[in-house]
Amino acid sequence: MHQYTGKLAVLHPSADDKRKSQELADRLSVPLYETIDKECPEDFFLSWRDGCLKLLDKELLKKGGLVVDIEPRNGEQRSWPAPKQDALAHALGRKTRTVVDATTGWGQDSLHIFRMGYDLTCIERSPVMAELLEDGFKRLEQVDWMRNLQLQSPKLLKGNAIELLATLESKPDCIYLDPMFPPKRRKSALAKKSMVVLRDLLGDDQDKELLFEAALKATGKRVVVKSPDYAEPLGGKPSESYHGKLLRYDVYLKN
């Protein structure tokens, strides 16, 4: 796998046990560094810090890094399951039980869907994001409410959803898509740092039309596409749309 060559390295800035970092670097076929100097060609780094796997760019090296955030969102009820009351829950559908998030990324939508009590499977094709998600999902299994309720983190399938969706054992009620759309402006002041880094690392998802077609084939009942409010609907006119802040959930019902 050469997709991260020259772009990403694993950073292990201490002398202690390097084994985990070396294995991570080997899995991703990227170099392992103990220090970084100006000559270093890579722009992104994975590093274990404070018990979490973190993604850093050069700006974040001193400030900390980005992790899969497993904390409930602001305002989200802290018990499980959280109420299904926002635009996303309406888009997923009242009768929906099983959801596949085919574009898991930082897992923020996935974790929200999981906390609302849906039976969730996650798919992510970027090996770097999959490593970060695995770390986040492991941490999630250690938190008190998950242990008390004997819940397991969502299942994570690694690979291209365009292929994986065709291999699902049973059709989920809903397939959720949040591919990377090109930004309206080159640099949006509103974009979250985690999304800026994700875009810089992976680029836009050029094959989202193919992903939509694969999702429509593989779903039992509906496909939900999250898109910025300025973007054209991915699958033509949707059956329903629900509006959030600067975004839209387009719902495509399967006949």
Ligand SMILES: C[S@@+](CC[C@H](N)C(=O)[O-])C[C@H]1O[C@@H](n2cnc3c(N)ncnc32)[C@H](O)[C@@H]1O
């Ligand atoms: C905009 S991000 C998703 C953000 C996510 N909804 C969240 O809440 O953090 C898009 C992610 O989908 C992944 N992705 C895009 N197309 C995919 C595909 N065909 N199969 C699997 N993953 C895909 C990208 O690698 C990227 O990590």
